[in-house]
Amino acid sequence: MLVLITYDVSTETTEGRRRLRQVAKTCLNYGQRVQNSVFECLVDPAQLASLRQQLLKEIDTSEDSLRFYFLGKNWKPRIEHVGISEPYDPEGPLIA
């Protein structure tokens, strides 16, 4: 299934900036960055559970927020992209 993850991490302090980097890194391990604080992750339920767990450990819920959008298996017709940096299709042919 495809899960869209967005976040707001407070960057007021060095500690906040560290959290921001950690959250981005973790998301990158599971999916692709489609916009600055927006990631699309193609995961199965087990992978999602561990991703979620890791993210919850990293953020500070009193200052940051995380949102998960569950786009399911049939996600392709639910996404439209306009403009620059078109993301790759993780289920399509990957040719570099």
Add this chain to the structure above:
Amino acid sequence: MKKLLNTLYVMTSGSYLSRQGETVVVRQDDEIKLQLPIHTLSAIMCFGQVSASAPLLGFCAARKVTVSFFSMSGRFMARMVGPVSGNVLLRKAQYRRADDQAFTADIARSFILAKIANCRTVLLRASRERIGDTVLAGAADDLKTHLLNLSEPIALDRIRGKEGDAARTYFSVFDRLITSQKEAFVFHERSRRPPLDNINALLSFVYTLLAHDVASALEGVGLDPAVGFLHRDRPGRPGLALDIMEELRPFTADRLVLSLINLRQIKAEGFEKTASGAVQMNDATRKIVLTEYQKKKQEEIRHPFLNEKVVVGLLPHIQAMLLARYLRGDLDGYPAFIFR
């Protein structure tokens, strides 16, 4: 059922693969071209001048992602796999059976029967579209005779002989299956090492891709791709992968090649003849072939034996799994893949 994971094809000369966290990074000219989480991949195939860092190779081995290297023309060079996995009892059963004459002849017959039946279906489908083409229908009839000849157990040498006859019949009418771009795509006979015309270049390239997928699938269920039944052991040759490939060739590879030509997805300009007479594809054409091959793998069909919906890309894995079950004695015969 196993999920079909994606394959990453790296075609651009000078690409460099490395590991970052849980991801595979493809760099070209010091710029990150792609960064993919490893859990979506099952294989990485590198063509031409592509290099990879040692940590990446170790990472892929640990995650059971096979990394293979091919020359620019698609010739297989090397495959990197991790520690031998799977069941040692299964592999021992495979080796014992490979030395058993009667058993070998029996299973080799299954592979070839399925291959001929599938070739025949390719011909019959074409002849249905073009009513009145007696040559195609005649060749299909000949193949039927070959099938009947194989209905009783016979010695391995004779199976190989029948296979040769059937292949000659099939390829003798292969040219008739090409319905457009006739001038550029003429087929006389199968030529390999090197392929001497456009169609042979295409066939060889797609067969290489398929062989790779079958070898990985066999490895995946714990069988040894090198020890075949129909194909004799020879150093460096994936005998069992070639065995399983026989039945999959007409459905996956041949039909793909035909549709690439007939639907004009590839053009004559995409091929060039080298000084030695060998025909090679250019990068753009190779990319189209890979893209279409990947798309084909996503197509859903109903597996005739399992009677379950599966994607084409999982066929090698399913057949490998069925073969493993047969070798273990869980199945009475090997149900080769025969499509209708």
